Amino acid sequence: MHLIIPYAASHALNGPEIWAGLQLPNLQALLSLLQRQQVLQGPEATALHLPHERLQAQALGWAIDTAALPWAAWHLAGQGQASAEPQAWMTPCHWQIGMDQVVMADPEHLHLSDDESQQLLLAMQPFLQEDGLQVTWHSALLWHAQGPLLADVPTASLDRVIGQNVKDWMPDHPAARPLQRLQSEMQMLLYNHPVNDAREARRQHTVNAFWLHGAGTLPVSGTVAAQPFAGAPGSAISAPVTVSTALRSAALHGNAQAWQQAWLQLDATAVADLLQHVKATGQGTLSLCSEDAAHTYTVAPAAWHHRITRLFNKPSPAAALQALITN
Template sequence: MQIHLVLPGLLWPSATLLGPAADLALPGLHQLLGYGQRQIADFEPFDRQIARLFGLDTDPLPLGTLRRLGEPATMPAIDEDGDGEWLCADPVNLSFAREHLLLGEFPADDISAAEADELVAALNENFADIGRFEASTPTRWYVRLAQPTRAKLYPLHDVVGRPIKHFLPEGDDARLWQRTLNEVQIVLHNHPVSQAREAAGRRPVNSLWFWGAGQLETAPRTPMAAVQASDPVSIGLARAAGAQSSAPDPAQALAQDTLVVLDTLLRPSLQLDLDTWRNGLVALERDWFGPLAQALRSGRLQQLTLSAPGDRSTLQLRAGARDHWRFWRKPLTLDALLKSMAPPPAVQPTPDQPTQ
């Protein structure tokens, strides 16, 4: 029996600070890191790693269609072939920092359902030629395109906290989507909802971020007997593969071969929210790392594979039921691992010696 655990956000962004998990009691995780076989692989985005586990390696990946397919049953159903082409059209805030225009996400509880409904209605009134907008949650919006796009659109996770000028639409339809983005910003900036938010000292919803273009032309394949996930992309992949998915549950995961996607650390790591990230680690130790380490020691679990996509690289870990017998191996703290993965300090150039 085996479990594949995918943990985006486990690796705190390497360019920020050292010792983010200092003083946290994480014995289960530290045992797994120390006894298992570790490999540091090249950077690959979380969404692409998940899709590849399901046998999808196309470019572009139809992440908009897949995420929409994974939304709750309260949303109108779409066919497993994707029912056309969907884009994620997530509400964001653009703000200036010095000379750069930076993109920021909204926490799940920052936009009310009523605000989202009003803004989406305005988008449908002004951009019917583009497609039909809808909100699955107040912070996850979509547009079903009237015509497929050939533009290259960057995933939201790649852009958060960064200057958007490096991530504007590219490709054959780039001008269309750059112009649409500018027009959307005008409509949202001038909308009474955004004006009221700004007057109340809250960040306005002054832009959208379009991403996830592509059509689902090849059916995904289920990588393991069971899939556990709470993020809609993973759920959409499972549904498109004809597999049942359920919420992450350690006891149920130990009942059969299971792919488990735990994304609770992803948003705090992207937003550099250290307290939430540390609290999430403690919860994962209690619910997952500790029980899985014990299951390996008892032989109930034969193999655990852990994939942790980070901002510069990916940690791949494989731990077997016999690894704890390797007494010469010692537990490895997460902080020690992060320190070993951190880029070397920049070497300051020395001035040239004066010529004689």
């Protein structure tokens, strides 16, 4: 049993007030039984993907020293439709255009309906098909794209870009130039689309862009999850690895109170379950992740003096979490 916790700590949520009073008894008990075995802090080449995404890929048997983590192809293969053709997820989104930067708003905050999403995709289809892209609707914020144009295009994960200047994460690669042209065409197409006119009348953000993510070709070797795809990349992967999304929204938006409440709930549920599993079986793994680091703890034999040290110096959850954003 391996529990991966994204946003266990966040650079957007750091300060004495964040840690004061954050009581996580199950995490503290779990840390007293585990030892830190792996520290994942990626070089620039892997900065396109968050550490927890790389841990998911590692659990699937993929190489993580690559610019492509093919979550879209993985989903298709999990549905029994494996393909050697490059694939990607396409998410409709809103870019807030300022004087010197373009910031991506959280697509979830669009509250885009299925009908609106399908209408927008229908309008875009002739342009997509002209570039050899087969795009099918999966959900309001996830469209599945497939085609040669997606080969060798390094794409940043959606969570990397939310709230950030999109120019910092646009693929700087020759293979991305047709996609950049397509992005510009879609912005012009969507500007006066009836869906956006209606959204403007309701004072809602319009859909004025899309973001490609999870691009690539599924490795020949590697695991295909038995569990169905549940939304954003890897809400669950092949058992017994579980990835929690409980802290994601609060961390992305710097909501300290919501993040603390989510941690208390997580401690009482998934962390408590892992603790009981470790006590019952003597096995278990915990990965705590921030935006740029992941620390993995496992059950491992310890020398007698280490056991005594741990008995009298029980690790503090706050210290373990702060280490994710200070190392």
